[in-house]
Amino acid sequence: MMKHESWQPTSFASRLSLTVILTVAIILLGAAVVANHFARESILREETLLATSALDNAEEHINNVFLTVETAVKNRTDEIKKNLDNSHDEFYRITREIVESNPEIVGSAIAFEPYYYPDEGRYFSPYSYMESGKMLSKQLGNAHYDYHSKEWYMIPLQSKTGQWSEPYRDTGGGEMAMITYSYPLQDAAGRVFAIVTADVSLDWLSDLMLSLKYHDRSYCFMLSKDGTILAHPVKRTVLNETIFDAADQLKNKDLEQIGHEMIEGHSDMKRIFSPHLGHAFIFYKPVARTGWSMAIACSASEFFHNAFKAGLFVAIIIILILILLSYALRKAVSRLTHPLEIFTAAVNEVAQGNLQAKLPKIKTKDEMLKLYGAFRTMQKSITLQMEELKLVNEQKGRIERELQIASNIQKAMLPKIFPPYPDRDDIDIYGQQTPAKAVGGDLYDFYIRDEKLFFCIGDVSGKGIPASLVMAVARSLFRTLSMHEPHPYRIISQINDRMSEDNPQEMFVTLFIGVLDLPTGRLRYCNAGHNPPVIISEMGDTKQKTFLACDSNIPVGVMGGWKFTQQEVSITPGTTLFLYTDGLTEAENKEHHLFGDDRMIEALSVDAGSQGITEQMEKAVHEFTGDAEQSDDLTMLTICYTKPNQNVLFQKDITLKNDVDQIPLLNTYVDEVCEAVDFDMGTTMQMNLALEEAVVNVMNYAYPKGTPGDIHIMAAANDKRLKFIIEDSGMPFDPTIRNEVDTSLSAEERPIGGLGIHLITQLMDSINYERKDNLNVLTLRKKLGKKEGQPI
Amino acid sequence: MKTTIQEENNYQVIYFEGRLDTSASSQVQQDVQPIIDDIKSDIILDCTKLDYISSSGLRIFLSILKSAKPLEKHVYIKGLNNDLRQVFTMTGFINLFEFK
Numbered sequence: 001m002m003k004h005e006s007w008q009p010t011s012f013a014s015r016l017s018l019t020v021i022l023t024v025a026i027i028l029l030g031a032a033v034v035a036n037h038f039a040r041e042s043i044l045r046e047e048t049l050l051a052t053s054a055l056d057n058a059e060e061h062i063n064n065v066f067l068t069v070e071t072a073v074k075n076r077t078d079e080i081k082k083n084l085d086n087s088h089d090e091f092y093r094i095t096r097e098i099v100e101s102n103p104e105i106v107g108s109a110i111a112f113e114p115y116y117y118p119d120e121g122r123y124f125s126p127y128s129y130m131e132s133g134k135m136l137s138k139q140l141g142n143a144h145y146d147y148h149s150k151e152w153y154m155i156p157l158q159s160k161t162g163q164w165s166e167p168y169r170d171t172g173g174g175e176m177a178m179i180t181y182s183y184p185l186q187d188a189a190g191r192v193f194a195i196v197t198a199d200v201s202l203d204w205l206s207d208l209m210l211s212l213k214y215h216d217r218s219y220c221f222m223l224s225k226d227g228t229i230l231a232h233p234v235k236r237t238v239l240n241e242t243i244f245d246a247a248d249q250l251k252n253k254d255l256e257q258i259g260h261e262m263i264e265g266h267s268d269m270k271r272i273f274s275p276h277l278g279h280a281f282i283f284y285k286p287v288a289r290t291g292w293s294m295a296i297a298c299s300a301s302e303f304f305h306n307a308f309k310a311g312l313f314v315a316i317i318i319i320l321i322l323i324l325l326s327y328a329l330r331k332a333v334s335r336l337t338h339p340l341e342i343f344t345a346a347v348n349e350v351a352q353g354n355l356q357a358k359l360p361k362i363k364t365k366d367e368m369l370k371l372y373g374a375f376r377t378m379q380k381s382i383t384l385q386m387e388e389l390k391l392v393n394e395q396k397g398r399i400e401r402e403l404q405i406a407s408n409i410q411k412a413m414l415p416k417i418f419p420p421y422p423d424r425d426d427i428d429i430y431g432q433q434t435p436a437k438a439v440g441g442d443l444y445d446f447y448i449r450d451e452k453l454f455f456c457i458g459d460v461s462g463k464g465i466p467a468s469l470v471m472a473v474a475r476s477l478f479r480t481l482s483m484h485e486p487h488p489y490r491i492i493s494q495i496n497d498r499m500s501e502d503n504p505q506e507m508f509v510t511l512f513i514g515v516l517d518l519p520t521g522r523l524r525y526c527n528a529g530h531n532p533p534v535i536i537s538e539m540g541d542t543k544q545k546t547f548l549a550c551d552s553n554i555p556v557g558v559m560g561g562w563k564f565t566q567q568e569v570s571i572t573p574g575t576t577l578f579l580y581t582d583g584l585t586e587a588e589n590k591e592h593h594l595f596g597d598d599r600m601i602e603a604l605s606v607d608a609g610s611q612g613i614t615e616q617m618e619k620a621v622h623e624f625t626g627d628a629e630q631s632d633d634l635t636m637l638t639i640c641y642t643k644p645n646q647n648v649l650f651q652k653d654i655t656l657k658n659d660v661d662q663i664p665l666l667n668t669y670v671d672e673v674c675e676a677v678d679f680d681m682g683t684t685m686q687m688n689l690a691l692e693e694a695v696v697n698v699m700n701y702a703y704p705k706g707t708p709g710d711i712h713i714m715a716a717a718n719d720k721r722l723k724f725i726i727e728d729s730g731m732p733f734d735p736t737i738r739n740e741v742d743t744s745l746s747a748e749e750r751p752i753g754g755l756g757i758h759l760i761t762q763l764m765d766s767i768n769y770e771r772k773d774n775l776n777v778l779t780l781r782k783k784l785g786k787k788e789g790q791p792i
Numbered sequence: 793m794k795t796t797i798q799e800e801n802n803y804q805v806i807y808f809e810g811r812l813d814t815s816a817s818s819q820v821q822q823d824v825q826p827i828i829d830d831i832k833s834d835i836i837l838d839c840t841k842l843d844y845i846s847s848s849g850l851r852i853f854l855s856i857l858k859s860a861k862p863l864e865k866h867v868y869i870k871g872l873n874n875d876l877r878q879v880f881t882m883t884g885f886i887n888l889f890e891f892k
Contacts, residue, residue: 663815682875685844689879692846696814743884750854755847755883762882 012337017329021322028318032311039307044281047303048269051283051296054212055267058220058294059287061208065104066181066289069198070162072102073183077196080110080185088117091126092137098198099128099135106130106178107199109140110185111147116193123147129199156182157192164290167202167230169239177202177230177239202238206231209294217277218298225291227263250275258282262293272297339368343375355383403465410468413475415446418611423783425720426518426573427453428640430610432618434583435633441467442581442635443475443509450736451518451768451779454482457579457637458511458530458556470507473499474556478513484737488513488526489566492556496528500560508557512550512579519768519779521573521641526566529555531585536576536606543606547597548577573643578604578613583634587621590628595621610638650676653714656695658703666695666713673715677722677784687782690763693756694726694735694778702730702776717784721765726778733776734769735760795823802833803868806856809841812849821852828859835860836892840871850885857888868892 076094083090091110098108107129114122123141130136141147148154152165162183169177178199184192209220209231222231227242237246243259246252254272261268267285274280277299284295301308342360349357357379362372418430431444441460446453456478460467477495485491492513499509510530516523527550535548551565571577580600587595603620605613614636621634654669656662670691674684695711703709712727735757743758760767760780768779793816796807804827812820827835835856839845857867870892872880880886 660815660818663813667811667813682878685875686878688844689846692813696846696848743882744887745884746888750888755850759847759879759882 012340013330013333016333017326020329021326024325025318025322028321032314032318035314036307036311039310040304043304043307047281047298048283051269051298052285054296055283055285055294058208058212059285062205062287063289065200065204066164068102069105069181069200070183072098072105073108073162073181073196073198077183077185080194080196088120088126092128095126095128096135096137099130102198104200104204105198106176106201107197109197109199110194111141111153111197112194113192114148152180152182152197153195156184156195160184160186160190160192167224167228167239170199202230206235206238209233212296215298215302217302218296220294220296222287222292222294223259223262225263227259230292231294258284258295262286262295265291265293271300336368339372343371346375350379350382355379355386406465406468410440410472413472414444420446421448423720424448426642427516428610428642429453429455429638430614431635431637432614433633433635434618434630436463436583436630440633440635441471442583442633443471444579444635444637445475445478446637446639447479448518448766449483450486451766451781452486453516453518453639454478454513455516455579455637455639456511456513457533457581457635458509459581459583459633459635460509461507461555463633466505466507470499470505470509470557474509474511482513482515486515486524486737487566488515488524489564492526492528492553492564493562496556496558496562496564497560499557503557506557508555510555514577516571516639516641517768517770518641520770520772521571521575522568522770523571523577524566524568525550526553526564527551528553528564531580531582533580534578534601534604535571536578536604538572538574545601545604545606571641573641575641576606576610576613577639577641578617579637579639580617581633581635583630583632584617584621584636586632587625587634588628588631589625595624599624610640613638613640647718648716649719650717651715652676653712656711656713658699658707658709658711660696660699663692663695666691669713669715673722677717683782686763690760690780691724691726693759694724694780697735697756698726698728698730698733698776698778701735702728702733704731719784721784722782724780726780727775729775732771734771735778736767736769793820795820797823797827799833800836803836804831804833805836805838807838807841811844812842812852813844813846814848817846817848817852820849821855824852824856828856831860831863831865834866834868836868836870837889838870839873839876842872842876845876845879847883850879850883853885854888866890 076098080091080094083094095108095110099105107127109125109127111125112120117124123139123143123146125140125147126137127140128135128137152163155165156163162181165180165182167177167179178201181198181200183196185194185196186192205222209222210233212220219233220231221229221233223243224230227244228239229237229241229243229246230239232238243262244256247256247259252272252274254270255274258270258272261270262284265286268283270282270284272280272282274297277297279300280297281300281303282295282297284293286293339360339362342358346357346359359372359375359379362368414433415429415431420429421427427448429446431446433440433442433444435442441463442458443460444455444457446455448454458471458474460470460474474495477498478491481491481494485494492511495511509528511528512525512530512533513528514523514525514533525548529552530550532547532550534545536543536545538544548569549567551567553564554562585595585597585600589595599620600617603617605616608616617636618634650673652669652673654665656666667688670688671684674687679687691713695713698711707730709728709730714725714727716723716725764780765783766779766781768781770777770779793811793813794807794809796809798805798807806824806827808820810816837853837856853869860867867889868891869889872891877886880889
C-alpha cells in the first residue's frame with residue numbers, strides 16, 4: 001500500500017495534469033494511428049499505381065524493342081534474297097548494317113541450310129557482331145559449332161515463322177546472355193533456305209530494369225518462363241539461377257510462392273520480408289509477348305518514408321502540445337488549488353494552537369468558498385469550545401483545590417495530638433488513620449467531658465469525597481449531640497434520625513460510640529453495625545483478648561426512628577479497648593486473602609501501650625499485604641484504661657445537713673483542705689465558691705425544701721490533683737445536663753439562676769456526675785500546683 | 793456579713809463588708825430591699841470590704857440592677873478586688889455593671 005503510494009504524484013495539480021495529459025495523449029495517438037493507417041493505404045494505392053504503370057511502360061518498351069528488332073530483320077529479307085547470287089560479301093554488309101542500325105542488336109547472322117552454296121560447304125553463316133565497340137564479322141558455323149542443331153535455327157525452320165529464342169548464354173558467338181530473333185527465308189516454293197538472326201543482348205533488359213528503379217533502394221528483376229533470372233542487379237545470377245534457387249537459399253517460402261505465381265503469368269502485389277530490404281513489397285506482371293514476368297521490389301520503409309516523416313512530425317507536434325498542455329494545466333490547477341495550500345498551513349497553525357490562523361481570500365464562488373465557510377465555522381466553534389474547556393478546567397482546578405482544603409479540614413477533624421491527655425494517668429489513647437484516597441470515609445473521635453471519655457469509630461459506605469462529606473457530618477453530629485447527652489444509644493439514635501432525614505445518596509455509616517466513665521470504669525456503648533472492638537482484660541496474671549459483645553443494630557442513616565440498644569460493662573483499670581474499621585480485617589494481600597479476625601487477634605499486643613499496640617498492628621498488616629495496594633481506609637483507635645495513681649497524700653471529709661446555714665461550716669472545711677494542699681488565697685476562694693454552689697444545688701434540687709438529708713463531702717489529694725466527692729441521698733439530680741448560661745445577655749434578659757453550675761465548670765478542671773447506689777455522686781477535680789490564670 | 797446604706801453626693805451608696813455567701817444572702821436581701829423598692833438616684837455598690845460572693849450574692853446585685861434600669865438610673869460597682877473581679881468575669885456580670 002505504502003509502496004504503491006510512494007511513486008504516485010503527491011500534488012493535486014500533478015495528479016490532475018497527469019490524468020488530462022494521459023487522456024489527451026491517448027486521443028491524439030488514436031487519431032495519429034488512424035491517420036497513419038489511411039495515409040499508408042493511400043500511399044500504397046499510389047505506389048501500386050506507379051509500379052503498375054512502370055511495369056506497363058517496361059512491357060511496352062520490351063515490345064517496342066522486339067518489334068524494332070523483328071522489323072529490322074524483316075526489312076532486310078528482300079535485300080538478302082536479291083543478293084543471293086551476288087558476292088557473299090553482301091551478306092556481311094547486310095548483317096553489319098543490321099547491327100549498326102539498331103543499338104539493341106549486338107550481332108546478326110544469315111545462317112544457310114547445309115550446302116546451300118555447295119562451294120561454301122556444310123556450314124555457311126556470315127555473322128557480324130560488336131565486340132569491345134568494334135564491328136567484327138566472321139563465318140559462324142563450323143564443326144565445333146553446328147548451328148543447324150541449335151534451337152534458334154531449328155524452331156523457325158520447322159514453324160516457318162519468326163521466332164524468339166529462350167534466353168541463353170552464347171558460347172560460340174557473343175559470349176554473353178542474349179536472346180535471338182530468328183526469321184526464316186523462304187524461296188518461291190516456300191522452302192526455307194536460310195535463317196536470319198538478330199542477337200539481342202540481355203544487357204539492355206538489365207538496363208531497362210535498372211531504369212525502372214523508382215526508389216533508391218528498390219530493384220527490378222525479370223524471370224523467364226521457367227523462373228530463370230533474366231535480369232537482376234546482381235549480374236552473376238542472370239541465367240545462372242532461378243528464382244526458386246534464390247528462394248531455396250533464403251529459405252523464403254513467400255518468394256517461392258511469388259515465383260510460381262509469376263511464371264504462371266499472374267500480376268499482383270505481395271508483401272514479403274527480404275534480408276536486405278527488410279519489409280518489402282513486390283509488384284509483378286507478365287510480359288505477354290515472351291511469357292516472361294517482371295517484378296519491382298521495394299522496401300516498405302522507403303515506401304512509407306514520407307509517411308514516416310510526416311508521422312514523426314506529427315509525433316513531435318503531439319509531444320510539444322502535451323508538454324505545453326501539461327505546463328498550462330499545472331499552472332492553472334496550481335492557481336486553483338493555491339488556497340488549499342494556505343488552508344493546509346492554516347490547519348497546521350490551528351493544530352499548533354493558533355486558532356486565529358489566517359485564511360486565504362476566496363474570490364471564486366465555487367467549492368473553495370464552501371471550504372472557506374466550513375473552515376471559518378470550524379475555527380469559531382473550536383475557539384468557543386476551547387474557551388469553554390478553559391473555563392471547565394479552571395473550575396476543575398478550583399474544585400481540586402477545594403477538595404484539597406476539604407481533605408485538610410477532614411484531617412484537622414481527627415484528633416492528632418498524642419498523647420492527648422498528658423496530665424491524666426487514667427487514660428492512654430492513640431488513634432491513626434491511613435486513607436486509601438486523598439479524603440477518607442473513616443472517622444474516629446474522642447474527648448473527655450465531665451470525667452467521661454466519649455469516643456467513637458465509624459466507617460462510611462463508599463470512599464472518596466462523598467464518603468468524606470458524610471463522615472464530616474457524622475463526626476460533627478457526634479460532637480454536637482454528645483455535648484449534652486451522656487448515653488451512647490441516644491447519641492446514635494439522634495445521629496441516625498438526622499442522617500436518615502436527608503440522605504439522597506442513601507449512604508450509611510457503621511458507627512460505634514462508647515462512653516467510659518473514668519472514675520468508675522463503667523463503659524456504656526452502642527454499636528450501629530460496626531466491627532466489634534476487641535477488649536483485652538486482665539484475668540489474674542494473664543491477659544485475655546475477646547470481642548466486645550455487641551447487639552445487632554443497623555448502621556446509621558439506613559432507617560430513621562430505629563431503636564438502638566445500649567450495652568454496658570464495667571471494666572477495671574488495666575483493660576484495653578482496640579477499635580478498628582474493616583480496612584484492617586479486610587486488608588488484602590496479592591493472593592486476595594483477607595487479613596481477617598484471627599490474624600488481627602494474633603497480632604494484638606497485650607502490653608505495648610496504646611501507641612505500641614496500634615503501630616505493631618499496622619506493621620503486622622503491612623507485612624501481610626506486602627506490595628498490594630491499600631484498597632480501603634485503615635483506621636485504628638486504641639484506648640488503655642490505666643491504673644490511676646492511688647497514692648493518696650491527704651484525705652478529709654465532712655457531713656452537712658440540708659440547711660443553708662451550714663455553709664459557713666463548709667467554708668471552714670474548704671479553707672482547711674486548701675491550706676493542706678497549699679492553694680493560694682485566690683484559688684481557695686474559687687474552691688469555696690465551687691463547693692458552695694455544688695452544695696447549694698443539692699440543697700435546692702435533690703432535697704426539696706424542708707426535706708431532711710445529709711450531704712457528705714470527701715476531699716482527697718494525691719501529688720497531682722485534688723478531688724472533692726459530694727454525695728447525697730436525695731432525688732436523682734444531674735447538674736451537668738443543665739443548659740449552659742449565656743453570659744452575653746443583657747441585665748433584662750438575664751435569668752436569675754443557672755449561675756451555680758456555670759461557675760463550677762469554670763472554676764474546676766473537671767466535673768463528673770454519677771448516680772450510684774441511690775446516691776448522687778458529684779466529683780470535682782482541681783489540678784495541684786501553681787495557680788493558673790483564668791480565662792478572661 | 794454587714795450591709796450599710798448611705799446617701800452621699802446624690803448617690804445611694806451600699807457598703808458590703810465580709811462574706812456574701814448563700815447563708816448570708818437572705819439577710820442582705822432584706823437589707824437592700826428598701827433601696828430596690830424606692831430608687832431615688834444612681835446607686836453605688838461599694839465592695840471595697842467584700843471578701844467573697846457566691847451566685848446568691850450575684851443574684852442580689854442583679855435584682856438591684858433590674859430595678860434601676862427601668863428608671864434610667866445607673867448602678868456602679870466600686871472597689872472590687874481581683875479575685876472577685878474574676879468571678880464577675882466568669883459570669884459575664886462584668887458586662888452588666890458600670891465600674892467606678
